[in-house]
Structures are given as C-alpha cells and as structure tokens.
Amino acid sequence: xxxxxxxxxxxxxxxxxxxxxxxxxxxxxxxxxxxxxxxxxxxxxxxxxxxxxxxxxxxxxxxxxxxxxxxxxxxxxxxxxxxxxxxxxxxxxxxxxxxxxxxxxxxxxxxxxxxxxxxxxxxxxxxxxxxxxxxxxxxxxxxxxxxxxxxxxxxxxxxxxxxxxxxxxxxxxxxxxxxxxxxxxxxxxxxxxxxxxxxxxxxxxxxxxxxxxxxxxxxxxxxxxxxxxxxxxxxxxxxxxxxxxxxxxxxxxxxxxxxxxxxxxxxxxxxxxxxxxxxxxxxxxxxxxxxxxxxxxxxxxxxxxxxxxxxxxxxxxxxxxxxxxxxxxxxxxxxxxxxxxxxxxxxxxxxxxxxxxxxxxxxxxxxxxxxxxxxxxxxxxxxxxxxxxxxxxxxxxxxxxxxxxxxxxxxxxxxxxxxxxxxxxxxxxxxxxxxxxxxxxxxxxxxxxxxxxxxxxxxxxxxxxxxxxxxxxxxxxxxxxxxxxxxxxxxxxxxxxxxxxxxxxxxxxxxxxxxxxxxxxxxxxxxxxxxxxxxxxxxxxxxxxxxxxxxxxxxxxxxxxxxxxxxxxxxxxxxxxxxxxxxxx
Amino acid sequence: xxxxxxxxxxxxxxxxxxxxxxxxxxxxxxxxxxxxxxxxxxxxxxxxxxxxxxxxxxxxxxxxxxxxxxxxxxxxxxxxxxxxxxxxxxxxxxxxxxxxxxxxxxxxxxxxxxxxxxxxxxxxxxxxxxxxxxxxxxxxxxxxxxxxxxxxxxxxxxxxxxxxxxxxxxxxxxxxxxxxxxxxxxxxxxxxxxxxxxxxxxxxxxxxxxxxxxxxxxxxxxxxxxxxxxxxxxxxxxxxxxxxxxxxxxxxxxxxxxxxxxxxxxxxxxxxxxxxxxxxxxxxxxxxxxxxxxxxxxxxxxxxxxxxxxxxxxxxxxxxxxxxxxxxxxxxxxxxxxxxxxxxxxxxxxxxxxxxxxxxxxxxx
Ligand SMILES: [Zn+2]
Numbered sequence: 015x016x017x018x019x020x021x022x023x024x025x026x027x028x029x030x031x032x033x034x035x036x037x038x039x040x041x042x043x044x045x046x047x048x049x050x051x052x053x054x055x056x057x058x059x060x061x062x063x064x065x066x067x068x069x070x071x072x073x074x075x076x077x078x079x080x081x082x083x084x085x086x087x088x089x090x091x092x093x094x095x096x097x098x099x100x101x102x103x104x105x106x107x108x109x110x111x112x113x114x115x116x117x118x119x120x121x122x123x124x125x126x127x128x129x130x131x132x133x134x135x136x137x138x139x140x141x142x143x144x145x146x147x148x149x150x151x152x153x154x155x156x157x158x159x160x161x162x163x164x165x166x167x168x169x170x171x172x173x174x175x176x177x178x179x180x181x182x183x184x185x186x187x188x189x190x191x192x193x194x195x196x197x198x199x200x201x202x203x204x205x206x207x208x209x210x211x212x213x214x215x216x217x218x219x220x221x222x223x224x225x226x227x228x229x230x231x232x233x234x235x236x237x238x239x240x241x242x243x244x245x246x247x248x249x250x251x252x253x254x255x256x257x258x259x260x261x262x263x264x265x266x267x268x269x270x271x272x273x274x275x276x277x278x279x280x281x282x283x284x285x286x287x288x289x290x291x292x293x294x295x296x297x298x299x300x301x302x303x304x305x306x307x308x309x310x311x312x313x314x315x316x317x318x319x320x321x322x323x324x325x326x327x328x329x330x331x332x333x334x335x336x337x338x339x340x341x342x343x344x345x346x347x348x349x350x351x352x353x354x355x356x357x358x359x360x361x362x363x364x365x366x367x368x369x370x371x372x373x374x375x376x377x378x379x380x381x382x383x384x385x386x387x388x389x390x391x392x393x394x395x396x397x398x399x400x401x402x403x404x405x406x407x408x409x410x411x412x413x414x415x416x417x418x419x420x421x422x423x424x425x426x427x428x429x430x431x432x433x434x435x436x437x438x439x440x441x442x443x444x445x446x447x448x449x450x451x452x453x454x455x456x457x458x459x460x461x462x463x464x465x466x467x468x469x470x471x472x473x474x475x476x477x478x479x480x481x482x483x484x485x486x487x488x489x490x491x492x493x494x495x496x497x498x499x500x501x502x503x504x505x506x507x508x509x510x511x512x513x514x515x516x517x518x519x520x521x522x523x524x525x526x527x528x529x530x531x532x533x534x535x536x537x538x539x540x541x542x543x544x545x546x547x548x549x550x551x552x553x554x555x556x557x558x559x560x561x562x563x564x565x566x567x568x569x570x571x572x573x574x575x576x577x578x579x580x581x582x583x584x585x586x587x588x589x590x591x592x593x594x595x596x597x598x599x
Numbered sequence: 600x601x602x603x604x605x606x607x608x609x610x611x612x613x614x615x616x617x618x619x620x621x622x623x624x625x626x627x628x629x630x631x632x633x634x635x636x637x638x639x640x641x642x643x644x645x646x647x648x649x650x651x652x653x654x655x656x657x658x659x660x661x662x663x664x665x666x667x668x669x670x671x672x673x674x675x676x677x678x679x680x681x682x683x684x685x686x687x688x689x690x691x692x693x694x695x696x697x698x699x700x701x702x703x704x705x706x707x708x709x710x711x712x713x714x715x716x717x718x719x720x721x722x723x724x725x726x727x728x729x730x731x732x733x734x735x736x737x738x739x740x741x742x743x744x745x746x747x748x749x750x751x752x753x754x755x756x757x758x759x760x761x762x763x764x765x766x767x768x769x770x771x772x773x774x775x776x777x778x779x780x781x782x783x784x785x786x787x788x789x790x791x792x793x794x795x796x797x798x799x800x801x802x803x804x805x806x807x808x809x810x811x812x813x814x815x816x817x818x819x820x821x822x823x824x825x826x827x828x829x830x831x832x833x834x835x836x837x838x839x840x841x842x843x844x845x846x847x848x849x850x851x852x853x854x855x856x857x858x859x860x861x862x863x864x865x866x867x868x869x870x871x872x873x874x875x876x877x878x879x880x881x882x883x884x885x886x887x888x889x890x891x892x893x894x895x896x897x898x899x900x901x902x903x904x905x906x907x908x909x910x911x912x913x914x915x916x917x918x919x920x921x922x923x924x925x926x927x928x929x930x931x932x933x934x935x936x937x938x939x940x941x942x943x944x945x946x947x948x949x950x951x952x953x954x955x956x957x958x959x960x961x962x963x964x
Binding site: 016020021023024025026027028029030031032034035038039041042043045046047049050051053054056057058060061062064065223224225226227231 | 726764768770828831844865883906910917918
C-alpha cells in the first residue's frame with residue numbers, strides 16, 4: 015500500500031544506502047593504504063622475485079702451467095641449455111628444443127641451481143645460434159656459458175695435477191662454511207686439490223629481467239666469474255709425457271728432479287686415468303670399474319705406495335758404515351757367494367761369488383755378502399738412524415695431498431709390536447733392503463738427491479711460481495734448504511765412485527755409452543706375489559749433479575733390467591732435448 | 600555547482616582515467632591509434648557512450664519508463680539469443696552476440712533497472728507484500744538465471760543485487776528481506792554444486808591464495824603484489840613491472856585497478872576510489888531528492904549497480920573480494936559496459952535535472 019509512511023521508509027532506506035557506501039569506501043581506502051603503504055616494501059620484494067632472476071655463474075679456476083709455460087689444466091668455455099622453471103613445462107620445452115635442434119635430448123635433466131634445469135650440455139656454436147634465433151618460441155630457455163676443466167696432457171698428469179669435480183654432499187659439510195655450493199667445482203686430487211685456495215676463483219652472477227612467460231627481456235647486471243691466480247709447476251710436460259710412454263704396459267713410477275733446488279720435473283705413476291672423463295662425470299658403472307681396478311689407477315705410486323727398496327738401500331748402509339768408521343776404502347770382505355752365520359747360509363745374488371770386495375766394488379756389483387758383513391758390525395739401530403737422516407720413514411714436506419711415508423724396522427719396534435726379538439737374520443735382510451723395510455719411491459728419490467748434493471737436502475716441490483689473473487708472476491717459489499746432513503767428504507767420494515762404477519763396470523750396464531758421466535744404483539725388490547720389482551736410480555753429471563732420477567717398475571725383473579733400460583732412454587731424451595750445462599763427455 | 604554538473608565532471612574524469620589506464624597496458628600501443636589498439640577502441644566507445652548519455656539525459660525519463668515491459672522483453676530475448684546463437688570466448692563461456700561485438704549481459708543491467716523502476720512504480724500499492732516480492736523476484740530471476748548459465752557469475756550477481764536493492768529501497772520489511780536472504784543462502788550453498796570447476800577454484804583461491812600461488816591463486820596474488828609494489832606514489836607511468844612484464848592477468852579489464860595502482864601508487868588508486876565514491880554518493884543524493892518514485896528507484900538502483908561493481912572489482916583487486924569477473928565501471932576496457940554505464944549516468948543526469956527544472960518552475964512559475 016502506498017502511503018506517506020511507505021514513502022518515508024523509501025526515503026529512509028536510500029539514506030541507509032549512503033551509509034553503506036560510506037562504510038565500504040572506508041574499507042577500500044584502508045585496504046589500499048595497507049597494501050601500498052604499510053606493506054609496500056614487502057610486495058615490492060615479492061614483485062622482484064617475479065621478474066628478476068639471478069643466474070649464478072660458476073667460478074673460474076686458474077690455469078696450471080708446466081715449467082715451460084705449457085698448459086696442464088685450463089678452463090674452456092662451454093655452452094649449455096638451461097630451462098628456467100615456471101616458464102614452460104619440462105616436457106614441452108624438450109619437444110620444442112628437439113624441434114629447433116633437430117636432435118633428441120636425453121631423458122634425465124639435472125637441476126644445477128634451484129629452478130634451473132639443464133636440458134642439454136655442451137652445445138656446438140651452430141646449435142647456440144639456432145636456439146638464439148628461436149628465442150621467441152622458447153620462453154625461459156636460455157643459453158648459459160660455463161667453464162669446463164680440460165687437461166690436455168690427460169693420463170700422464172692424472173695423479174700429479176689431479177682433477178676437479180662437483181662438491182659431494184659429504185664434502186659439503188666441511189666446504190659449505192667456506193662458501194662452496196653443491197654445484198661448485200673443487201679440486202679432487204693432485205695440485206688441483208693441494209692448491210685449491212690459489213686456483214679457486216670467484217663466482218659470478220647475472221641478474222636478468224624476465225617477463226611472465228620467462229622470456230629474458232634484458233640483463234640488469236652482469237658480474238662475471240673470475241679467477242685470481244694461475245700456477246706454474248716445476249714439471250716438464252714433454253718430459254713427463256715421454257716418461258709415461260716409456261713405462262709402456264708396466265705399472266710403476268718415474269721421478270725426476272733437480273737435487274740442488276728441490277724442483278720436481280717428472281712425477282708419473284702408471285696406470286693413470288683420464289681426468290677429462292671424471293670432469294664430465296662418469297657413469298656409476300665406469301666409476302666402479304675404475305675404483306675397483308686391481309691395478310689401482312687412482313694410487314699415485316710415487317708417493318702413496320710402499321715397496322721393499324732392495325739393493326738400492328745398500329747405498330745407505332754404505333754411508334753409515336763409512337761415516338761411522340766401521341769400514342774404510344781399504345776394508346775388504348771375501349764373497350764366496352754366501353755368508354755362513356749361525357750355521358745358516360745367506361746367499362749373494364751371484365752364487366758364484368764376487369771374491370775380495372771393497373766398498374766401491376760392493377756398490378758397483380751390489381755384493382750382498384759385503385753388506386751382510388758390514389751390517390752385522392753396524393747393527394740395525396745405526397742403519398735406521400742414518401735412514402731417518404735421509405728422510406726414510408718420515409712424511410715429507412711436499413706439495414701433494416695424501417703423501418705417505420715408508421717404514422723403518424728396529425729391534426725396539428719388533429719387540430713391542432710383534433713381541434719377538436730381533437734376529438741377526440733381520441739385520442742381514444735389512445742390509446740388502448728386504449724384510450720389514452718399506453719405502454715409497456719418493457723416499458728413495460730423495461735419498462739419491464741427498465747423495466747428489468752431498469748432504470744438502472732441499473725441500474721438494476711442484477710449485478714454481480704463482481701468476482695473477484693477468485699472467486704476471488707474483489710469487490717465485492725459490493729453493494729452500496731444508497737441512498744439511500754432515501757426512502765426511504771421503505764418504506761421499508767413495509760412495510759416488512761406487513755408483514759411477516755401477517754403470518761402467520757393474521749392474522747398470524744398460525746405461526753404458528750415455529754421453530754424460532752417470533752415478534746410479536740398481537735394486538731388486540723380492541716380490542712374493544710374482545716377478546721382482548725393479549729399481550734404478552741415480553744422478554748426472556757426476557761432477558755437478560743437475561738431475562736425479564728414479565725409475566721403479568713393478569714386476570720389472572731385476573734392477574739391471576727393465577728399470578735401467580727405461581732410465582737409459584729417458585737420460586738420452588733429456589740430454590738431447592734439454593741438455594746439461596757441464597759434465598758432458 | 601549543481602549536482603548534475605558535478606556528476607558529469609566526475610564521470611568525464613573517470614572516463615579519462617579509464618582511457619589512460621587502458622593505454623598504459625595496451626599490448627598494441629606500439630601500433631598507434633588504430634582500431635586494433637585497445638585504447639583507440641576505448642576512445643571510440645567513449646564517443647558512442649557519450650552520445651547515448653545525451654539521449655538518456657534529455658529524453659523525459661517518465662516517457663522512458665513507460666516502455667518497461669518492452670525493455671524486459673528485449674533483455675530476455677537478447678539473453679536467450681546469446682545462449683542459442685552466441686559466440687564463445689577463450690574460457691568457453693558464451694557471452695557475445697554479433698561476432699563478439701555486443702555483450703547482452705551488460706545491457707541487461709540497464710534494462711533490468713528500467714524495468715524494475717517501471718514495474719515497482721506501477722505496483723506501488725502492493726509495496727511490502729509477499730505477492731509483489733514474489734512477482735518481482737520471479738521476473739528478476741529469469742535474466743539472473745540466463746546470465747548465470749552463460750556462464751557469467753559476476754553479471755548475474757549484479758542483476759541479483761539490483762533486485763535485492765529494489766526490495767530494500769522500496770521499503771520491504773526487515774523480516775521479508777530476511778526470508779529472501781535466507782532463501783538465497785540456501786540456494787547459493789546448493790548452487791555450489793552447479794558451479795563450474797573454475798568458478799569453485801576462484802572462490803577457493805580467494806579464501807587462501809597462497810595455497811596454489813601459481814595456479815588458481817595466481818590472479819589474486821599478482822594483483823595484490825602489483826598494488827603493493829606501487830607504494831605511495833607508484834613506479835611511474837608505463838613502468839610497472841607487474842603489468843608491463845605481464846605477470847598481472849586481465850590487465851586492461853578486470854585488473855585494471857591493480858595495474859593503475861602499480862603505476863600511480865596509493866595516490867592514483869585513491870583517486871579512482873574517490874571518483875567512484877562521489878559518483879555513487881551522487882546517485883544516492885539524486886535518488887533522495889528525486890520528485891517521483893520512478894526517479895527515486897532509478898537513481899538508487901543505478902547507485903546500487905555502480906556501487907556493487909565498484910566494491911567487488913576494487914575489492915577483488917585488493918584481495919578482499921572473490922574474483923568474479925566484474926569490470927570496474929568506466930575504467931575497464933569494454934564497449935558494452937561503457938555504453939550501458941554512460942546511459943545510466945545519462946538517466947541520473949536526467950533525474951537530477953528534472954528536479955531542478957521542477958523546483959525552478961515552482962519557485963518562479
Ligand atoms: Zn757377492
């Protein structure tokens with residue numbers, strides 16, 4: 015019914031509409047104020063997460079050079095295809111990319127960083143261009159450059175230079191606090207590991223603006239990855255590669271260096287592995303095959319494996335005997351081919367006997383009987399103490415990771431560890447480098463260096479210098495005299511004369527005719543598991559030794575055999591390609 | 600200044616803001632002022648709309664009201680036509696006639712206002728009776744249902760609110776209104792079962808957008824981010840990252856408020872709120888001062904239609920209303936809506952003006 019009352023109610027109701035409007039309007043104003051003013055910073059940050067992508071760039075590593083400036087390890091630029099998550103489904107992206115490139119992609123994609131999926135590694139330049147041209151169809155797919163570690167000398171340097179790999183979750187526990195991420199590269203062996211702090215560069219990043227489809231609109235900020243330092247090693251790439259080849263199918267090691275500075279020119283261990291395979295990532299199957307190989311390709315035989323030194327140890331017994339005054343140049347023993355002691359026969363390697371032998375002849379012909387007699391007069395403690403002076407059984411200060419030391423047996427050790435007394439037979443075994451005694455090839459190399467310098471022990475090293483990022487030398491690693499062993503001059507003369515005669519008259523006949531005066535010693539390590547291991551080491555030129563070398567060949571027969579032949583080849587190579595300053599005949 | 604002049608000034612300002620806002624997010628902006636560009640078309644719609652404004656402003660609205668049943672018939676026929684012959688859009692909803700040029704649902708807003716004004720006035724003797732409530736309800740729910748099944752949830756809500764507004768303004772008693780709301784609540788909750796999946800998702804997303812920030816919650820979040828990122832003074836003209844890099848969906852239509860706020864900040868957003876607030880307030884004022892019942896109902900329903908769309912649209916942009924696909928009057932891109940809105944402003948102007956004339960005649964005549 016329309017009456018005055020209804021008309022007034024209508025009027026009243028319209029008024030209420032006004033109040034409702036007012037209330038809503040206030041609510042909207044407050045909400046707008048809350049969003050844009052009170053929460054503005056938070057939402058601005060949220061918005062940036064929409065359109066700003068931060069792409070981490072892998073840190074570059076410094077190069078590794080040999081002493082002649084040849085490359086041993088470097089970073090090569092490579093390209094990979096990365097899908098920024100959220101812009102396209104992975105399957106869709108794969109189909110599109112396959113169409114653009116005209117080839118299939120793998121089925122497994124790994125995430126290198128949160129929200130970044132690698133579709134394809136190692137693109138060729140043509141493929142990079144194809145993808146860039148098709149950018150419009152491939153939102154969120156970006157070509158990213160990354161460094162790939164490359165080792166041009168491959169296997170020959172696998173142990174000494176090492177390789178790099180991704181930080182494992184195990185390593186991340188300790189490396190995480192140092193700023194490493196799980197997708198970073200870290201040195202895994204050799205100098206790559208030892209000089210990680212020098213070689214490791216700085217990570218970079220790129221801030222890019224993307225639209226809602228993930229298409230890259232522009233680069234906001236580019237902060238390239240860098241490296242700080244490169245390193246120069248004392249190693250000689252050509253020489254090392256030649257030596258690695260010389261070992262042929264044998265297992266063994268060759269160490270060559272300069273005794274008067276401590277620089278190491280060659281340090282090979284065979285078999286090795288191809289570090290380039292490891293950098294790219296091996297399949298589990300291949301990895302197991304490598305690690306479970308009974309030839310132990312990952313072991314650096316020069317510094318991480320121990321063997322009996324065999325006759326090469328006689329040099330040390332001779333030094334001890336002469337220096338202690340137990341024998342002199344004139345002292346002789348008679349070798350009938352064996353020594354009878356306590357009703358037992360201890361044989362010389364030459365069963366027909368060496369006759370009357372003085373110290374020079376004993377070294378030259380490696381007469382066991384002479385050293386049996388000497389050792390019985392000397393005693394095992396004296397031998398051990400001289401061995402220790404030369405660094406045997408002591409962990410060396412050397413710039414490689416995982417360096418091991420050998421083992422020097424003493425009567426004390428035998429009593430405590432084995433609960434047995436030390437028999438004279440043990441002394442006899444010790445005198446010819448057999449029995450409990452164990453050495454690393456590197457220890458024998460250092461013994462030879464000590465003889466070459468007549469007691470001046472220089473710290474062995476692989477690092478020759480450090481370069482800055484522009485290639486300027488910023489640190490020169492000079493020779494450091496670690497210590498000096500005081501031995502009578504006449505002892506050195508006798509010993510070195512003996513070693514000269516090893517080549518000219520004795521067991522080192524394989525090296526006769528080399529156009530430089532050479533001092534050397536053979537060694538044969540008895541091997542209960544097979545053919546004897548073969549040692550051959552020495553230095554040249556005798557007058558002013560520039561080079562010390564040591565060849566060790568597993569199952570190489572006696573020392574005058576395989577190892578000596580290899581030594582012959584490498585000395586001739588060195589004289590021809592590098593030469594010595596003095597002492598040439 | 601008379602409220603008719605203020606009204607025109609406010610609506611002109613809103614239309615200009617709309618053209619600028621559409622321009623700022625126009626993907627075809629680079630191609631000049633041609634008809635392919637959104638803002639070019641928006642300008643053309645404005646010209647057409649203002650012509651319609653003049654038609655409605657100077658025609659006697661009482662004469663217009665006499666065609667009430669004609670409007671009702673026109674509305675139902677065109678809405679039925681959409682369901683039979685309409686063309687769909689990308690969501691699969693059929694909303695268009697004449698190859699995407701006319702959206703009958705938009706015109707239904709105007710027609711329903713005209714019809715209800717006429718119908719209630721004609722039956723004013725029956726005010727506050729269940730009979731009229733039922734009759735007007737049945738008549739109004741026909742277009743509501745037709746639009747709802749297109750489906751266009753937003754517009755059908757606007758039409759429903761128009762009817763509820765009519766009951767409210769016509770002074771129906773509190774108990775009757777309670778019965779209507781209760782009935783609608785029951786209908787609404789059972790209607791949940793008939794909602795399309797995407798509509799359910801939208802409502803769920805409104806309740807908790809962070810649950811699925813890349814899926815159904817995306818719109819709600821991105822528009823809030825855009826408004827928030829604008830800060831007090833905005834990121835600058837044409838430089839909002841959310842809109843320019845297209846993180847914000849429906850930048851030129853449903854979420855134009857957010858993209859405008861991103862560029863102009865709180866100040867720009869407040870300007871739009873203020874202009875629309877003044878427009879609705881003017882509608883209420885004109886309704887209160889209208890001389891006859893028809894004028895009162897017309898003006899207040901226009902206020903309700905504008906106000907509801909205004910609140911729901913800006914509210915959903917700011918995350919306090921569900922995403923229902925209701926455009927912002929005068930500002931969102933869209934021809935049909937602009938024509939209808941300007942026609943309604945013309946009607947308002949007409950009502951305001953006739954009162955002034957009447958008052959003038961009384962004073963001087
Ligand atoms: Zn003998």
